[in-house]
Amino acid sequence: DAKTTQPTSMDCAEGRAANLPCNHSTISGNEYVYWYRQIHSQGPQYIIHGLKNNETNEMASLIITEDRKSSTLILPHATLRDTAVYYCIAKGYNAGNMLTFGGGTRLMVKP
Amino acid sequence: GAVVSQHPSWVICKSGTSVKIECRSLDFQATTMFWYRQFPKQSLMLMATSNEGSKATYEQGVEKDKFLINHASLTLSTLTVTSAHPEDSSFYICSARGAGGIAYEQYFGPGTRLTVT
Numbered sequence: 520d521a522k523t524t525q526p527t528s529m530d531c532a533e534g535r536a537a538n539l540p541c542n543h544s545t546i547s548g549n550e551y552v553y554w555y556r557q558i559h560s561q562g563p564q565y566i567i568h569g570l571k572n573n574e575t576n577e578m579a580s581l582i583i584t585e586d587r588k589s590s591t592l593i594l595p596h597a598t599l600r601d602t603a604v605y606y607c608i609a610k611g612y613n614a615g616n617m618l619t620f621g622g623g624t625r626l627m628v629k630p
Numbered sequence: 631g632a633v634v635s636q637h638p639s640w641v642i643c644k645s646g647t648s649v650k651i652e653c654r655s656l657d658f659q660a661t662t663m664f665w666y667r668q669f670p671k672q673s674l675m676l677m678a679t680s681n682e683g684s685k686a687t688y689e690q691g692v693e694k695d696k697f698l699i700n701h702a703s704l705t706l707s708t709l710t711v712t713s714a715h716p717e718d719s720s721f722y723i724c725s726a727r728g729a730g731g732i733a734y735e736q737y738f739g740p741g742t743r744l745t746v747t
Contacts, residue, residue: 557674560721560741560743561740561741562634562636562723562725562738562739562740562741563674563723563738564738565737606673617664617676617679617725617736618725618736619676620673620674621673622673623673
């Protein structure tokens, strides 16, 4: 799995968009970018994943740069309940091995 | 999405005793289960991977005789912390995946907080 680098922490005002960056400069062609989040004292929750096209679902949008070396997770209207640690993972699509987690970004949504 | 449960959600035990944590896949058959451990303000660290009916594979540095993992059925895996010590106090999270599951189809339980006094 390619190494990912994320800022340690970020703040966001409630109601504003939260943009969480992730660097994965060594990502290989068959590796997807996955985003999970972990709310305090809970298990990780899947958010979204993508290969090279931008993706959107009911939770978030994922913007992947054309060279695929970085991506941004966007929470369009952050709420206090979005306060969590967000993990960006670069991994092949097939099952293979387990998900491994780096340090993630601790997002604090403030009123 | 698929649901994974853990029991208990929290447990307090005395040093030297053993404690068992159960992980269940409620609506799918989990051919592979993973156990993670998370210390305060740290990321999840994989402890072991188990396939149904096989012995678990432990990550380097994890004592297999201390952390006993049983994956006897397609819906249940257990982690037993034997002779627990205060340094084993942590948040234990299980995760499960079905046969042929793709990477993001690894579903996580809510975690079990273990405190050893």
